[in-house]
């Protein structure tokens with residue numbers, strides 16, 4: 559916990575009641591991980607464990623267990639792991655503490671599990687830029703020679719959508735306001751950054767596209783706040 563972003567996330571999760579749907583991104587699996595399946599399932603080799611990196615309260619981890627035998631949710635905030643274990647006691651998923659920025663920890667996990675497939679939603683977009691290279695290096699270690707990475711991240715354009723929503727009134731999008739209150743920085747990057755950070759870590763993109771994050775928050779008109787996302791399916795360069 560020596561980076562400010564780590565303690566910001568720990569405080570966010572620690573202060574949040576253990577209740578589904580309170581985080582702005584905590585949409586149902588049916589419109590999230592399950593809806594993403596057609597993009598990554600054809601690439602995920604059978605028999606490899608699936609790691610949900612930056613799993614938060616584990617909603618998407620649990621959704622993945624209906625399609626994969628072994629699913630492990632990983633998050634660096636101990637309080638997030640506590641949410642997941644409390645909310646999802648009946649899921650077959652495991653939840654563990656793991657910092658994607660710690661490449662030595664990634665090597666230890668790879669030594670234990672072998673190559674893995676990775677589902678990662680909403681992690682790199684908010685990370686301080688100086689930590690992204692180490693995070694991508696860890697992803698490369700974890701997928702190894704046979705795993706695939708599915709990463710779905712807020713698009714840079716989401717920053718403008720968020721600012722427009724916040725500007726509508728002082729109490730607009732309260733769940734988004736909570737994110738900023740904890741010093742978190744959604745969509746803090748530029749077009750092409752996701753691709754370049756993976757490329758520098760020796761990871762090549764085999765498929766990409768765009769999608770929408772159907773958030774759990776609402777603008778003053780009563781409409782859901784929807785945010786643009788980009789996704790990639792990627793593997794170690796061959």
Ligand SMILES: C[S@@+](CC[C@H](N)C(=O)[O-])C[C@H]1O[C@@H](n2cnc3c(N)ncnc32)[C@H](O)[C@@H]1O
Pocket residue numbers: 567568583584611612613614615616617618632633634635638656657658659678679680681685693
């Ligand atoms: C926007 S939330 C998304 C949670 C989850 N993936 C989902 O879609 O519901 C980002 C999560 O990533 C975690 N996180 C951020 N940086 C991380 C890192 N370096 N290693 C592990 N987890 C991280 C945070 O604690 C938080 O739970």
